[in-house]
Amino acid sequence: NASMPQTIFAIGDIHGQADRLDRLLARLERHDGSARFVFLGDYIDRGPDSRQVAERLAALGLARPDSVFLLGNHEAALLRLDRTRSPEDLRFLRAIGFQATLDSYAAPAGTTGLDVMPPEHQAFFRRLEPVRRLGPYVFFHAPLPADASPETADPQTLEGLLGNRAIDAAGWARSGRTLVFGHVPLASPLVAPGLIGIDTGAGRGGLLTAVELPARRFHHA
16 A cells, blocks of 8 residues: 555553553554554543553653544543533543542642643643544544544534544445544444444453554454
8 A cells, every 4th residue: 555654553442551551552562663653542531540541652652753642532521621620521521430530640639630640741631633644544533424624623523523423334435535433332343444443442341452554453452
């Protein structure tokens, strides 16, 4: 594939599972040390190690500057809380597993938003990208409608897209491109015309999955 000279590993929702992340990254490095990493978001909440996951990813971004770190709906909700400091936004985050993140940072009582984290982690979360297009692939956290433009969406619209679970199978099959997404927990990876879904439920005790492109080979931890 002339437009994809380099192998890409796209990695699904991690949700504070540092041990699975470490095992998966070690396996991918052994498999192809020169590949490019694309992370699909939802690094925090639910699992016990949100802080350790952020630490590993921030370090990986420095060591491999071509790595891509996308925004998940959990990070978007955290960034919204950081903007608003609203008790309602904090309640929403707690409902989706934010207490585990607070615990991993041993956040002092009364701190909220990104203030619970050290400055280098805050910077990592502020730099997350909404979407990345590489060759024939579109990488986005959730099953994006084929005609949507997350790059130009305002924060509220973007958060709606990041929380979407409806899969636009017909739109992507017609598009000539392939959407690689997480967010929708599946027992095993989804492969359909124009679609690859790789959230296999690491945040709820399932496997953490990566897809190798263009080979379409799956790696798990």
